[in-house]
Amino acid sequence: MRKSKIVITIITVFLCFKGIAQFNQNDEKQIVIGKVDSLYSKILQEQREIWVHIPEDFDNTKQYPVIYVLDASQNFYVITGMLKQLLPWQIPNSIVVGIINTDRTRDFTHTNVPFQRGHESETSGGASNFIKFIDEELKPFINNKYPTENNSTIIGHSTGGLFVLYSFLHHENSFDNYLAIDPSLWWDKENLVKETQELLNKGNRKEKSLYVAVANSIGKAMDTVKVRKDKTEPTEQIRANLKFHDLLVKNNKELNFKWEYFNNEDHGSVVIPAQYNGLRSIFSWFPFPEMWRFNTPKEFTSKQLTEPFQTHYKKLSIRMKREVKPDWELLNQVGFFMLDGHNLPKKALAYLELNAEFYPNQSKSFVALGNYYLSQKNKSEAIKHYKKAVEMDDNQEAQTKLKEIDE
Numbered sequence: 001m002r003k004s005k006i007v008i009t010i011i012t013v014f015l016c017f018k019g020i021a022q023f024n025q026n027d028e029k030q031i032v033i034g035k036v037d038s039l040y041s042k043i044l045q046e047q048r049e050i051w052v053h054i055p056e057d058f059d060n061t062k063q064y065p066v067i068y069v070l071d072a073s074q075n076f077y078v079i080t081g082m083l084k085q086l087l088p089w090q091i092p093n094s095i096v097v098g099i100i101n102t103d104r105t106r107d108f109t110h111t112n113v114p115f116q117r118g119h120e121s122e123t124s125g126g127a128s129n130f131i132k133f134i135d136e137e138l139k140p141f142i143n144n145k146y147p148t149e150n151n152s153t154i155i156g157h158s159t160g161g162l163f164v165l166y167s168f169l170h171h172e173n174s175f176d177n178y179l180a181i182d183p184s185l186w187w188d189k190e191n192l193v194k195e196t197q198e199l200l201n202k203g204n205r206k207e208k209s210l211y212v213a214v215a216n217s218i219g220k221a222m223d224t225v226k227v228r229k230d231k232t233e234p235t236e237q238i239r240a241n242l243k244f245h246d247l248l249v250k251n252n253k254e255l256n257f258k259w260e261y262f263n264n265e266d267h268g269s270v271v272i273p274a275q276y277n278g279l280r281s282i283f284s285w286f287p288f289p290e291m292w293r294f295n296t297p298k299e300f301t302s303k304q305l306t307e308p309f310q311t312h313y314k315k316l317s318i319r320m321k322r323e324v325k326p327d328w329e330l331l332n333q334v335g336f337f338m339l340d341g342h343n344l345p346k347k348a349l350a351y352l353e354l355n356a357e358f359y360p361n362q363s364k365s366f367v368a369l370g371n372y373y374l375s376q377k378n379k380s381e382a383i384k385h386y387k388k389a390v391e392m393d394d395n396q397e398a399q400t401k402l403k404e405i406d407e
Helices: 002-019 072-086 104-108 127-145 159-170 187-194 196-200 233-250 271-282 289-295 302-320 328-341 345-358 363-375 379-393 396-406
Strands: 035-041 046-053 064-069 095-099 148-157 177-181 209-215 257-262
Touching: 035 127, 046 072, 046 127, 064 072, 064 127, 072 095, 072 148, 072 271, 095 127, 104 127, 104 159, 127 148, 127 159, 148 159, 148 271, 148 302, 159 177, 159 187, 159 196, 159 209, 177 271, 187 196, 187 233, 196 233, 209 233, 209 271, 233 257, 257 271, 289 302, 289 328, 302 345, 328 345, 328 363, 345 363, 363 379, 363 396, 379 396
Parallel strands: 064 095, 064 148, 148 177, 177 209, 209 257
Antiparallel strands: 035 046, 046 095
């Protein structure tokens, strides 16, 4: 019983360690969540500042998805904080790139409207240049500095949300995931909404993830049924969003989207809950709930315990456009947890063999199998696996085990 508790503790500590990433501390004991960088844009003809957050356990030999965050001065801190809570089981470990504004109206709007809602907006209509800046200058800049992979997300709120949807409709291949929060689809008399159907008829967006959050900008005075008939300016924000929702539903067979209405949030307060729900939504394919079957292994066969790993990580590999594997140490710990904690040697072997299948080029996979067979008093199989580990890279642990067996 005591040995079982020790093994359970080891796995719990391992999972907690993997799940609780802490931000870096520098020599002055300051908590650092990112760094400021910049690049000159020939397209925009100006220097652009960016904020970059890299994973705590950053490894140059690995590749990371990139999350691009608009309005970085407001949203960068929140997104990096959410990653800290959602990793590693809910979303993939990612690099976050926050884009600081210079002319927000210019960059986020796709048509020129010199005067809008009582404000001067003479510079509006630069979204096509801004997406070109992201695709042709910012992305190569980030890709050259960091080990990124071909999986990217963009997050924007309000006019930033308008730009996200403009990108989704006009430049569907710029990103894999689009997260728009209470987008300003009222812009230019709902110009983007009016051209949505025609744009959806073009291109293939089935492999893209779209999340749209809409706030309650009408209060309790009017419900979403009545608001559709209203023509006043205070309701134009939500009316435009409702029309866009109808188009998404109409084309739902060709799209992968979630549209969420926050009845208790306004245009400002909706940002944080929508960012959290949005990240969970666009990465809904990432969590692996079947993994936890090892907590009650007697309810499942060896195949039922291990096959979900193969299925899930095959799907992840397709989504991430690269080979994705479960953590070696996790499978190893679970394997010996089956043995020492549950006294289920056949199921323990299934996990250890699965690890060797995922990591056939790592000698420690065969050392682990050797240790398993030695625990089962099967010296011949243990020797065979230890020898294989030695042949691969002169594994020292395997050599020590072989000497102990000979003695």
